[in-house]
Amino acid sequence: MRYNYSDGATNLGELDIHEIAIHVYNNPLAKHLVWTEGMSAWAEALSVPEIKKLVDAFVRKEENSPTKEHPLQSSGKHFADTVQAVATASRDVVEKISGQGKSSAVPTEVQGWNWGAFLLTWIWGIKHRVWISLLMIVPIANIVVWILLGLKGSQWAWQSRRWESVSAFKRSQRKWAIGGVITIPSILFLAVLVSLFRSPYEKSVELIKEKKYDEAKELLSKIPAGDSLAGRAKVAIVVCEIGALYQKNEYEKAQAILLRTDGSDMENSDDGFYVLNLPPSDPLFPHATALAHLVMGESMIRYWEKYKKDVDKGEYEEMGTGTTNAALWLKGVREGFSDAKYSEIDHVRADEDLFSVKYPPYLCSIGLKNLKVPKEWTAAVSDMISRLAKTEELRQEIDRQIESNASSFSTNDEEYNCIFGTTDEALQWLTEANGAWLSMEPHYNRDQGESVRIALSFKIGYGAESGEFIMGNVQAEKGFDVGNPLEGHFSVSSVDGCTVKINVRGINGNATQFAMQRTDNDHAMMNGDRAMIRVRKY
Numbered sequence: 001m002r003y004n005y006s007d008g009a010t011n012l013g014e015l016d017i018h019e020i021a022i023h024v025y026n027n028p029l030a031k032h033l034v035w036t037e038g039m040s041a042w043a044e045a046l047s048v049p050e051i052k053k054l055v056d057a058f059v060r061k062e063e064n065s066p067t068k069e070h071p072l073q074s075s076g077k078h079f080a081d082t083v084q085a086v087a088t089a090s091r092d093v094v095e096k097i098s099g100q101g102k103s104s105a106v107p108t109e110v111q112g113w114n115w116g117a118f119l120l121t122w123i124w125g126i127k128h129r130v131w132i133s134l135l136m137i138v139p140i141a142n143i144v145v146w147i148l149l150g151l152k153g154s155q156w157a158w159q160s161r162r163w164e165s166v167s168a169f170k171r172s173q174r175k176w177a178i179g180g181v182i183t184i185p186s187i188l189f190l191a192v193l194v195s196l197f198r199s200p201y202e203k204s205v206e207l208i209k210e211k212k213y214d215e216a217k218e219l220l221s222k223i224p225a226g227d228s229l230a231g232r233a234k235v236a237i238v239v240c241e242i243g244a245l246y247q248k249n250e251y252e253k254a255q256a257i258l259l260r261t262d263g264s265d266m267e268n269s270d271d272g273f274y275v276l277n278l279p280p281s282d283p284l285f286p287h288a289t290a291l292a293h294l295v296m297g298e299s300m301i302r303y304w305e306k307y308k309k310d311v312d313k314g315e316y317e318e319m320g321t322g323t324t325n326a327a328l329w330l331k332g333v334r335e336g337f338s339d340a341k342y343s344e345i346d347h348v349r350a351d352e353d354l355f356s357v358k359y360p361p362y363l364c365s366i367g368l369k370n371l372k373v374p375k376e377w378t379a380a381v382s383d384m385i386s387r388l389a390k391t392e393e394l395r396q397e398i399d400r401q402i403e404s405n406a407s408s409f410s411t412n413d414e415e416y417n418c419i420f421g422t423t424d425e426a427l428q429w430l431t432e433a434n435g436a437w438l439s440m441e442p443h444y445n446r447d448q449g450e451s452v453r454i455a456l457s458f459k460i461g462y463g464a465e466s467g468e469f470i471m472g473n474v475q476a477e478k479g480f481d482v483g484n485p486l487e488g489h490f491s492v493s494s495v496d497g498c499t500v501k502i503n504v505r506g507i508n509g510n511a512t513q514f515a516m517q518r519t520d521n522d523h524a525m526m527n528g529d530r531a532m533i534r535v536r537k538y
Helices: 017-026 049-063 076-089 092-096 115-127 130-137 141-161 166-195 200-209 215-222 232-246 251-258 287-314 321-335 361-365 373-409 424-429
Strands: 004-005 011-016 034-035 436-439 444-445 450-460 464-477 486-496 500-507 511-520 524-527 532-535
Touching: 004 017, 011 017, 011 115, 017 049, 115 166, 115 450, 141 166, 200 215, 200 232, 200 287, 215 232, 232 251, 232 287, 251 287, 287 321, 287 373, 321 373, 424 450, 424 486, 424 500, 444 486, 450 532
Parallel strands: none
Antiparallel strands: 004 011, 004 034, 436 450, 436 532, 444 450, 450 464, 464 486, 486 500, 500 511, 511 524, 524 532
16 A cells, blocks of 8 residues: 655655655654545544554564664653654644645745736636636726735645645746746737737727727728728718717717718718618627617607607697607617517628618617617616606606696687688688798708708689799798799698698699698698798798
8 A cells, every 4th residue: 555655844755654654663753644545635644554553563573672772662652652742743734734725724935926826817726726816807806816816826826736845836836927927928919919900990999989989080081992891981980970979969960960861971862771880790880879879869858858848838749740750769769669680681781882771770670678788888878778768757748748738728629710611711821911931940951951941932823722832941040041942833622620731733843732730820730740830021
């Protein structure tokens, strides 16, 4: 039978039990420790029956040979007592053996700063079974663990594994320290090389994620038109423009770019097309979709706050097209407009038409409720979810208030005397004074690139139910004509209660139809969603 043998300071490797018994017999006052596979820890040599039996045999042989001088020959019992005293004194040595967890006392020689643990952190920790090193992947906590690994790494390594000797432990840790000194600079050097060879687009994406939109835009603008990344760079520039406006709290301008209603000269000018046409695999997709939600969220919050003020003052439109769409947008931004998933195959390739997705991907597939929020937008999105929930409560309150107003004030046609008795009465009402009407609320016109109001002009002609007609746009503030009016003739096709339906035929042959609903003598709703007022003076 063979055991690993240690005198308390040095591990002499595996020895036969006879060799170990001789060590004990020849030096009974020394420390004698043994260990082999299957034993939970190092033990005193005399605690092993086979070794103790051999030592006892040596003692008996000595007692039966009076010619041999030995310090203990006078008494076998004295030898046994001495061995017991040595065993008692050796218990503290057993505790200092490595690999026994916290019960292993750490020799002074191995204590001190551990560069291997400090530099190679969790890699060193896995090898040495120091599992606390895995906390290096946890933000904030990793700073504390990093320092502790340097301070207490040697202690933890000594206690977690068995080592042949102190010198063996020190040799191993020296190799780890050298490895760390070589590895860390190498990794940093490779990181620098990788950063040098990153494309301008990849660098700009990182800047955008840091919300450094001006820097990113400048970098993207340097990508030549013929470059393979030119198409993606074009979309990224739009992200930068929207992001910069969002940071300045200029939400209306950001929304105008987002929904392509800013008059910009894009390849496809159809309303409703989405400029942030990014496939889900693009590294910019999470940032751009979150930004789009935030822009639309701010727009919805401001819309319904203003609408509430108008309702409180009694100056509001009925729930026509405008408010119905706003309600749908509010729900869409919160929950998504569709259950359909926006996938890679839905994305039109840049070499076809970069701006030809009919519905915004973030609207038809995601919604704030299902948004995968990038870390740079976590706080803003969380706040937006809370604010939009309150806005939805406000919208429901507005609905109840409008319904209550309608019930309280009995806004029926007879009480307000708005019902037209005849077609002629409707014609007279339209053309009263100079027959000029103007929309009360301005709107942004993409073709003119500015805020405008709709202007109408009705003049009685020769026919009993018809006349001359002009419809155009004027600047919202100064009232100047911005061109391209529709000129022609109009006729009253029918009247229904307070509503008169009007047919228009332009001099160029174009025809259209719309309705004017009288609310009082000088106010009306055009097509149910645009408030109009009579202009009595130019």
